[in-house]
Each structure stands twice: as structure tokens, then as C-alpha cells.
Amino acid sequence: MSTRTTCPYCGVGCGVLATPKADGTAEIAGDPEHPANFGRLCSKGTALGETLALDDRLLFPLINGVRASWDTSLDLVASRFREAIAQHGPESVALYVSGQILTEDYYAANKLVKGFIGTANIDTNSRLCMASSVAGHKRAFGADTVPGCYDDLEQADVVVLVGSNLAWCHPVLYQRLAAAKEQRGTKIVVIDPRRTMTCEIADMHLALAPGSDVALFNGLLRAIADANATNPEYIARYTAGFADAFAAASHMAAGDVAEVTGLSATELQAFYDLFIATERVVTVYSQGVNQSIAGTDKVNAIINCHLATGRIGRPGMGPFSVTGQPNAMGGRETGGLATMLAAHMDLGNADHRRIVQSFWKSPRIADKPGLKAVDMFRAVADGRIKALWIMATNPVDSMPEADGVRDALAQCPFVVVSDVSRHTDTTAHAHVLLPALAWGEKSGTVTNSERRISRQRAFLPAPGEARADWWQIAEVAKRMGFADAFSWTSAAEVFDEYARLTTQNNDGVRDLDLGDLVDLTPAAYDALAPTQWPRGQQRFFAAGDFYTPDRKARFIATPYRKLANAPCATYPLVLNTGRVRDQWHTMTRTAKTARLMAHIAEPFVELHPNDAAHLGLQAADLAEVSSRYGMVILRVVVTDRQRLGSVFAPIHWTGQVSGRARVDALIAGAVDPVSGQPELKAMPVAVKRHAARWYGFGVCTTPPDVTSASYWTTARAPQGWRVECAGLELPPDVDALARDILHIRATDDVLSVRDAASADYRCVVFRDEALVGALFLGPAPVVVARSWMIEQLNVKPVDTQARLGLLAGRPGANQPDKGAIVCACFSVGRNDIAASIANGHHTIAAVGAATSAGTNCGSCRSEIGRLLNDARIQKAS
Numbered sequence: 001m002s003t004r005t006t007c008p009y010c011g012v013g014c015g016v017l018a019t020p021k022a023d024g025t026a027e028i029a030g031d032p033e034h035p036a037n038f039g040r041l042c043s044k045g046t047a048l049g050e051t052l053a054l055d056d057r058l059l060f061p062l063i064n065g066v067r068a069s070w071d072t073s074l075d076l077v078a079s080r081f082r083e084a085i086a087q088h089g090p091e092s093v094a095l096y097v098s099g100q101i102l103t104e105d106y107y108a109a110n111k112l113v114k115g116f117i118g119t120a121n122i123d124t125n126s127r128l129c130m131a132s133s134v135a136g137h138k139r140a141f142g143a144d145t146v147p148g149c150y151d152d153l154e155q156a157d158v159v160v161l162v163g164s165n166l167a168w169c170h171p172v173l174y175q176r177l178a179a180a181k182e183q184r185g186t187k188i189v190v191i192d193p194r195r196t197m198t199c200e201i202a203d204m205h206l207a208l209a210p211g212s213d214v215a216l217f218n219g220l221l222r223a224i225a226d227a228n229a230t231n232p233e234y235i236a237r238y239t240a241g242f243a244d245a246f247a248a249a250s251h252m253a254a255g256d257v258a259e260v261t262g263l264s265a266t267e268l269q270a271f272y273d274l275f276i277a278t279e280r281v282v283t284v285y286s287q288g289v290n291q292s293i294a295g296t297d298k299v300n301a302i303i304n305c306h307l308a309t310g311r312i313g314r315p316g317m318g319p320f321s322v323t324g325q326p327n328a329m330g331g332r333e334t335g336g337l338a339t340m341l342a343a344h345m346d347l348g349n350a351d352h353r354r355i356v357q358s359f360w361k362s363p364r365i366a367d368k369p370g371l372k373a374v375d376m377f378r379a380v381a382d383g384r385i386k387a388l389w390i391m392a393t394n395p396v397d398s399m400p401e402a403d404g405v406r407d408a409l410a411q412c413p414f415v416v417v418s419d420v421s422r423h424t425d426t427t428a429h430a431h432v433l434l435p436a437l438a439w440g441e442k443s444g445t446v447t448n449s450e451r452r453i454s455r456q457r458a459f460l461p462a463p464g465e466a467r468a469d470w471w472q473i474a475e476v477a478k479r480m481g482f483a484d485a486f487s488w489t490s491a492a493e494v495f496d497e498y499a500r501l502t503t504q505n506n507d508g509v510r511d512l513d514l515g516d517l518v519d520l521t522p523a524a525y526d527a528l529a530p531t532q533w534p535r536g537q538q539r540f541f542a543a544g545d546f547y548t549p550d551r552k553a554r555f556i557a558t559p560y561r562k563l564a565n566a567p568c569a570t571y572p573l574v575l576n577t578g579r580v581r582d583q584w585h586t587m588t589r590t591a592k593t594a595r596l597m598a599h600i601a602e603p604f605v606e607l608h609p610n611d612a613a614h615l616g617l618q619a620a621d622l623a624e625v626s627s628r629y630g631m632v633i634l635r636v637v638v639t640d641r642q643r644l645g646s647v648f649a650p651i652h653w654t655g656q657v658s659g660r661a662r663v664d665a666l667i668a669g670a671v672d673p674v675s676g677q678p679e680l681k682a683m684p685v686a687v688k689r690h691a692a693r694w695y696g697f698g699v700c701t702t703p704p705d706v707t708s709a710s711y712w713t714t715a716r717a718p719q720g721w722r723v724e725c726a727g728l729e730l731p732p733d734v735d736a737l738a739r740d741i742l743h744i745r746a747t748d749d750v751l752s753v754r755d756a757a758s759a760d761y762r763c764v765v766f767r768d769e770a771l772v773g774a775l776f777l778g779p780a781p782v783v784v785a786r787s788w789m790i791e792q793l794n795v796k797p798v799d800t801q802a803r804l805g806l807l808a809g810r811p812g813a814n815q816p817d818k819g820a821i822v823c824a825c826f827s828v829g830r831n832d833i834a835a836s837i838a839n840g841h842h843t844i845a846a847v848g849a850a851t852s853a854g855t856n857c858g859s860c861r862s863e864i865g866r867l868l869n870d871a872r873i874q875k876a877s
Contacts, residue, residue: 011323013448059464099325120370136299163288
């Protein structure tokens with residue numbers, strides 16, 4: 001029997017049908033009735049059933065690495081928090097939570113910290129992805145109100161994507177947009193320093209300089225006014241502050257905008273003309289806008305253009321922030337950030353504090369903002385924070401100045417971590433580890449980017465002693481003396497209390513009102529259908545009625561500011577960070593499945609060909625990327641889709657799966673002065689060749705041991721693992737190195753060869769006649785048929801010739817190598833698609849019909865489109 005639940009990945013909030021299977025996995029399908037995805041799923045969502053294995057699950061509480069009971073563990077957490085508060089005050093404790101937890105968990109944590117401990121020192125990893133959107137919304141609208149909905153993407157005539165690689169980061173929205181383009185000719189503009197996969201459906205790509213978005217949109221506001229394209233009636237009736245915003249926007253001449261953005265006057269005018277001439281425009285923005293020291297100003301510069309034209313709150317028009325996590329919105333609604341109260345109420349508003357404290361019947365209420373994420377970990381480092389509870393996130397890898405965060409946790413007097421994974425770079429520093437429920441086991445609600453509340457439902461039993469996050473918080477609260485206020489027995493009771501809080505003293509003065517969801521019976525809560533709040537209202541602000549004191553929107557002056565850290569002679573390149581298609585955050589879930597690891601299996605850095613040539617780097621080299629905060633080693637990708645002078649590296653790889661690839665260790669903790677969101681998209685770095693003397697590639701049926709290498713990264717394969725490695729000095733006994741990496745037994749059948757002239761070494765290992773390991777070493781990056789070798793694990797070669805083929809690392813003519821995997825669903829590689837194109841299949845649909853690529857989840861369709869475009873260009877030249 002299938003269970004309707006919600007995907008745990010990005011903020012699209014796709015509905016999922018999950019059916020448990022006897023082997024512990026689950027059959028996963030998109031829910032055709034869910035209005036976020038109508039049955040669509042991306043590659044990550046499709047593979048959810050393969051991520052449910054209990055390997056490395058934290059199944060019972062641990063105190064200093066030793067198993068303990070829940071009572072003992074919770075007593076210790078409560079007592080250490082009480083001691084810190086008694087000796088150093090409420091500001092000495094903090095919680096750092098996550099957009100991975102449910103709304104009920106967020107509400108419980110916020111209530112404990114702000115209402116009963118009496119500090120606002122609770123922040124969330126959502127600070128890293130959308131805090132600037134929150135701040136921009138509040139400055140312009142008076143509340144953190146998302147004014148539009150997903151339907152607007154399909155009703156717009158122009159969709160502008162700013163700092164948003166929708167194809168890889170929000171694939172289902174990308175699919176909806178691509179379908180709209182095909183059906184009704186929607187024009188798409190992508191504004192991004194990189195030519196991302198999203199650009200494959202773009203009519204216009206503006207490769208602006210990093211951090212110059214404010215200048216671009218200030219120029220647009222000026223162009224709107226110069227063309228008499230403002231909406232004077234809307235401005236006069238529903239807004240205030242236009243003159244000041246226009247004055248700030250007009251400070252830069254058109255030539256200055258071109259110089260700052262790096263765009264030509266022709267490019268700028270084409271974009272401005274398209275925006276001005278089109279009534280139905282939606283501007284979608286994401287981390288590329290938010291993750292900046294000017295993130296809030298970028299948001300307001302975008303909103304200014306929509307307010308000036310009155311293009312907001314009507315079908316197919318408006319600014320639209322898409323969130324990165326499944327419950328980033330739920331966190332915003334329940335006060336999960338250090339700068340807000342629950343139910344969209346403000347810490348700085350005395351009436352709001354009174355409403356919340358009275359409702360909670362709490363002994364105190366926080367009356368000033370708490371420490372935002374970057375400052376919170378700095379407070380841990382300098383000793384102000386004595387006790388820290390981290391829930392469902394991995395800040396040792398995801399925070400800027402990540403090495404400093406690691407060192408801070410190592411010296412913190414008391415660290416609690418609630419997680420599903422036993423081994424992460426953060427759990428290594430926990431004094432107490434508390435086992436949490438994972439997706440598929442926990443029950444509650446999440447809110448997606450269009451304000452739609454959906455249920456996450458359990459379809460698996462809780463393993464071991466894992467417990468819900470809200471339950472853990474409530475139990476600690478009881479032990480701290482607050483039992484009456486935390487006496488919930490179910491997630492439904494927590495949700496009901498939260499919904500009732502949204503109605504207190506409201507009567508339409510606040511946007512968030514869940515009055516229709518108050519007093520749900522347990523059965524009604526369990527059956528709750530996806531619900532957009534407020535019920536019956538898809539959009540806000542078409543006729544004003546903002547949430548400022550005079551109910552008018554505010555134009556915000558947004559003067560252009562330079563990057564926090566400028567390139568220099570020592571660090572001449574600008575590092576942009578982000579995500580890849582099939583991975584999620586720090587890979588604790590996605591790395592469990594070979595299917596998702598097949599697309600991109602190792603960390604990399606993208607460089608423009610001219611930059612690579614200047615640095616003496618070629619594709620597949622290893623490079624050391626360094627800043628004044630640290631150094632990482634990454635595989636080189638050379639592409640003209642990267643902006644000259646900029647480099648890109650993904651954020652996902654951790655110390656669990658790679659030797660030195662924690663990219664956020666390079667990033668400075670410079671933050672937006674309004675939102676506190678760090679600048680993760682523009683860090684000056686230096687890049688040079690990693691001076692490896694040997695390189696290796698291997699496959700094995702057991703986890704490889706490559707800790708002696710200067711560079712290594714491992715990834716799941718269908719029958720085991722794959723490994724890439726390199727070292728500064730090749731050991732004299734390469735057979736011993738192979739034995740260590742592949743865990744060769746004395747009884748194994750080993751076939752190896754070493755070429756003294758080329759210094760190449762090849763080794764294949766058979767056990768019970770099946771291939772259980774192979775290792776290929778050489779003085780340069782190893783060239784073997786990787787996809788084919790991975791497929792040979794646990795296969796029994798039919799004869800000596802087949803064994804020799806394995807030793808060569810190449811298939812015979814009758815077994816072509818797939819190449820790098822493009823379609824994760826059907827394991828279709830680049831070589832397969834190239835052959836299909838060569839055979840006359842010149843559309844995405846034709847390639848799909850021939851190879852099946854792109855015919856399931858559709859996440860690879862943009863990449864297929866890119867290969868088709870590349871083939872057309874090559875043929876034309």
C-alpha cells in the first residue's frame with residue numbers, strides 16, 4: 001500500500017507515493033494529485049527508495065561515544081544547559097537547526113529557546129540559503145510574504161531566472177517551465193555568471209560579473225522610468241519611497257552599469273526592452289542572489305522593478321524566491337531564525353512579544369535578536385556559547401570558514417547533535433549524540449516555496465531507538481522544569497498549537513493565519529491534503545494591502561556595493577560555489593545510492609580555457625584551490641561556459657567521501673549587514689596544479705582504504721565502490737599499495753602488470769572467479785573505461801581474454817563504454833547519447849526514444865539538450 005508523503009530535498013515540495021519493499025527499500029513515484037509536481041520527480045526524488053539503508057544510521061543515544069539510555073542522555077543535556085544558564089546566563093546556550101526538520105520540530109525548538117530559556121540564540125542552516133529573501137520581503141512588504149505561486153511560471157510571458165540554476169537545483173520547476181516554453185512560447189532569461197544547464201532553454205543569457213546584480217536591476221528601474229513604463233497609479237496608491245529608490249538607481253550611468261556588470265550595452269538594452277515590453281513577467285531568484293553581502297539589496301532591487309510596474313500579485317507576474325530546502329519556509333513561519341518570532345511576528349515588536357508570551361504562558365520572552373549562524377559559531381569559538389545543540393545539519397562542512405567551525409566545536413564545553421547519521425564531520429565533535437527519525441519514519445508538515453503546507457508521513461517503522469526531533473526537544477524542556485508547556489503526545493498536537501498561535505490577535509493584520517487548520521482531529525491531520533495558506537488565496541498584493549503600518553509597500557534604495565573580498569595578486573580568481581544535479585547538501589542521503597553517484601562522482605573545479613591555459617592546467621588534472629582560509633584539491637574541468645576570471649566548485653563533498661574537498665573551508669564569513677547571510681558566491685582564490693607523482697582509479701566490492709593518498713574520493717557503485725586517488729610520491733612497493741586499497745586477501749587470484757617504461761601499473765583481483773577489485777595507476781590521470789569497469793564488479797570473466805580485457809581497463813569492440821553517466825535513471829552515458837546523435841536523432845525526444853535517456857524523471861533533459869547543441873555547433877564548424 002502506498003503512502004502519500006513529501007520529498008525531503010529542495011523547496012519545490014513535490015508529492016511522493018512511497019511503497020515499502022521487503023528488502024528495506026521502497027518503490028517511489030510522483031504523486032499525480034500533488035499541485036507542486038503533478039506526478040513529476042527529479043533524479044534525486046526518483047532514487048529516494050535507494051537511500052533508506054540503515055548503514056551508518058545512528059540507532060541509539062551515545063555519550064562520549066558510549067551507548068547510553070534516552071533518560072540518561074536527556075538528563076545530561078538538560079542539566080548541562082541548566083548549568084550554563086545558571087553560571088553564564090541564557091545567552092550562553094544556543095540551538096542550530098535545519099530546513100530538514102519539520103514544522104512541528106521547528107516550533108518546539110523556537111518555543112523552548114525564545115519563550116522558556118529566554119534567548120533568541122536559535123538559528124538555522126536556512127540562514128545560508130534564503131535569509132536575504134526574508135529580509136528583503138520584510139523591508140518591502142512589511143512581512144516575509146511570498147506574493148506568487150508556481151502557476152505563475154506557466155502563465156508568464158517572460159520568466160527571468162536570477163542566480164538560479166533551476167535545471168539542477170529545482171528540476172521539477174524547470175520541467176514545468178520548459179513545458180510552458182514549448183506550449184506557449186514563454187521567453188526565458190537566465191542571469192548567472194556561469195552558463196549553467198538552465199541556459200539550455202534560455203532565450204537570453206546574461207553572464208554578469210559576480211555580485212553585480214544590484215547594478216543590473218538598478219539599471220532596469222532607471223530604464224523603466226526613462227521609458228515611461230512605470231505604473232503611476234499603483235505607485236501612488238499602494239507604495240512609498242519611489243523617489244529615493246529611483247535616485248539611488250540613477251546614481252550609476254548606463255555606461256557604469258555596463259562596466260560593473262561586464263555586460264555590453266546591447267545585452268543590457270535587450271534585457272531592459274524585453275522586461276519593459278512584457279506585462280506578464282516573473283522574476284525567480286535563489287541562492288545566487290541571496291548568498292551575498294548585498295543579498296538583501298539584490299532582493300529589494302528586484303522587487304523595486306515589480307512594484308514600479310505594478311507587476312505583482314496577478315497571474316504570471318511578480319518576484320518569486322525559491323527556497324533551497326524542503327522546510328525552509330516552515331522554519332520562517334515558526335520563527336526558526338534568530339531574528340524573528342513564531343507565526344511571522346517580530347522580536348522587535350513589543351505587542352508581538354506580548355502576544356506570543358501570553359499564548360505560551362512562558363516565564364520570559366526573548367526581546368532582542370539572537371546570534372545569526374556565522375556569529376553563533378564565532379561565539380562558540382570565543383567561549384561565549386557554552387552549550388550548543390545542533391539538529392539535522394552538518395556545519396563543519398556547510399558553514400563558511402568551515403575549518404574554524406570545526407575547531408570551535410572541538411573546544412566547546414558541551415555539544416549535542418541530533419542526527420540520523422553516526423559519522424559526519426560534525427558528529428565527530430558531539431559529547432551527546434541523539435538518534436533522530438529520518439525521512440520515511442517521521443511524521444509532520446513542511447511548507448514549500450509557494451506557501452503550500454504538505455504532510456510528511458511515516459511509511460517505515462522507527463529503527464532502533466530513533467525518536468522525533470520535537471519529542472527530543474519536549475523531553476529536554478520537561479527536564480528543565482517546563483513540563484506543562486511541552487506536554488504534547490503527537491506531532492498533531494504540536495501543529496494545532498502552532499496553528500492557534502497564528503490566529504492570536506490577527507484579524508488580517510498579519511499574513512500568516514492558519515485558522516482553517518485549527519482543531520483538526522488526529523484523523524483529519526493524518527489526512528491533511530496539500531494546502532496553500534491562506535486558504536483560497538494564491539497571490540498577494542495585486543491591490544496593495546501590504547503589512548506595513550500604513551499598508552503600503554516600501555521601495556528600498558539599493559546603492560551598488562562591491563564584493564566583500566576583491567581579487568588580488570595572491571588570489572586573482574573569484575570562486576562561485578553551488579550544487580550539482582544529483583547530490584544534496586553534504587551527501588549523507590544521496591551518497592548512499594550508486595545511481596546518484598554515477599552522474600558526477602568526484603569534486604571538481606570549473607575553469608575557463610584561458611584561465612586554465614594561463615595556469616598550465618588541462619582537463620582531468622588535479623588542482624589546489626586555496627584562499628586565506630584553507631585549501632582543497634579538486635579535479636579540473638575546463639569549459640568555456642565558465643566566466644573568464646571565475647571558477648566554480650560544488651559544496652557537497654565531505655571528509656567522509658573525499659580527502660580534501662570541503663569547499664566551504666575556503667569561504668570567508670563576510671555577511672550581509674541586514675540578513676546576516678554569508679557571501680558564498682564570490683571568494684578570491686588561487687588555483688595551481690597539485691604536484692601529484694601518481695594518479696589512480698579503482699573499483700572494489702569493499703570500501704577502499706586510500707587514506708595514504710594526498711587526494712582521494714570514493715563513491716558507491718552498483719556492486720561496491722569506485723575510487724579516484726593520487727599521491728605526492730609513489731611507494732616503491734605498488735603491489736602493497738594495491739593490497740591496502742583493495743583489501744586483497746592471500747587467497748585471492750591477482751593479475752597485475754607494471755610497465756617500467758611508462759610507470760603504469762594495473763591490477764585486477766578475482767575471488768571465487770568474480771572480479772572483486774581493480775586498480776590502475778600512472779604518472780598522469782588514468783585513462784580507462786570507468787563506467788565499463790564499474791559494471792564488471794562481481795562479474796565472472798568467461799575466459800583468459802576477458803581477464804586481459806579487465807586488466808587493460810577497456811571493453812572489447814562488442815562492449816562499447818557508456819562514458820560518463822548522463823541519465824541516472826537508465827544508466828545512459830555520454831557515449832551512448834553521442835552515438836544516438838550520430839545516428840540521426842537530433843531532438844531530445846528522439847534521443848530518448850532511442851536510448852531511454854530523459855524519459856523517466858527528466859532531470860537529464862537539459863544535459864541532453866546541451867550535447868545536441870554542441871553536436872550542431874561542431875557540425876556547423
